[in-house]
Amino acid sequence: MKARRQAALLELIDRDAIHSQEALRKRLHQRGFDATQATISRDIAELGLVKRAGDGAYQRPGVDAANPETALVALERAAAEFLRRVERAQQLVVIRTGRGQAQALAEAMDRAQLDEIVGTIAGDDTILVVARGARGAAALVKKLKDFTSE
Numbered sequence: 001m002k003a004r005r006q007a008a009l010l011e012l013i014d015r016d017a018i019h020s021q022e023a024l025r026k027r028l029h030q031r032g033f034d035a036t037q038a039t040i041s042r043d044i045a046e047l048g049l050v051k052r053a054g055d056g057a058y059q060r061p062g063v064d065a066a067n068p069e070t071a072l073v074a075l076e077r078a079a080a081e082f083l084r085r086v087e088r089a090q091q092l093v094v095i096r097t098g099r100g101q102a103q104a105l106a107e108a109m110d111r112a113q114l115d116e117i118v119g120t121i122a123g124d125d126t127i128l129v130v131a132r133g134a135r136g137a138a139a140l141v142k143k144l145k146d147f148t149s150e
Helices: 002-015 021-030 037-047 068-082 102-112 133-148
Strands: 083-089 092-097 117-122 126-131
Touching: 002 021, 002 037, 021 037, 068 083, 068 102, 068 133, 083 133, 092 102, 092 133, 102 117, 102 126, 126 133
Parallel strands: none
Antiparallel strands: 083 092, 092 126, 117 126
């Protein structure tokens, strides 16, 4: 039963972005597994599951976002949650976040592999993005502002 439950759990997190143990419990229940939060917590530990930096969904360790669409959704969520201010200077973009949030947003940007971005450097609350020219920087700023205004 444990092996089947854990296999179902892995299938669920591989297919959908699931952010909490309660959501996992409900989804497993829909599949016929009555598991407590403590059981799910043990399963997560045994399977070595981690939370993605971009959106906080569970994933297998060492697994990048499954596809570009998933990575873009994760970037949208991370930008909406963490982005405080964004400014452009030529092909450079400076992004301000709350304390300790820059790494998560920069990682989400890197995983999204946006055409406009050459690379990112993140500190504690600031990210420096090198864009592919001034037009790419302007497009990136617009995209990020659109993510936060929804």
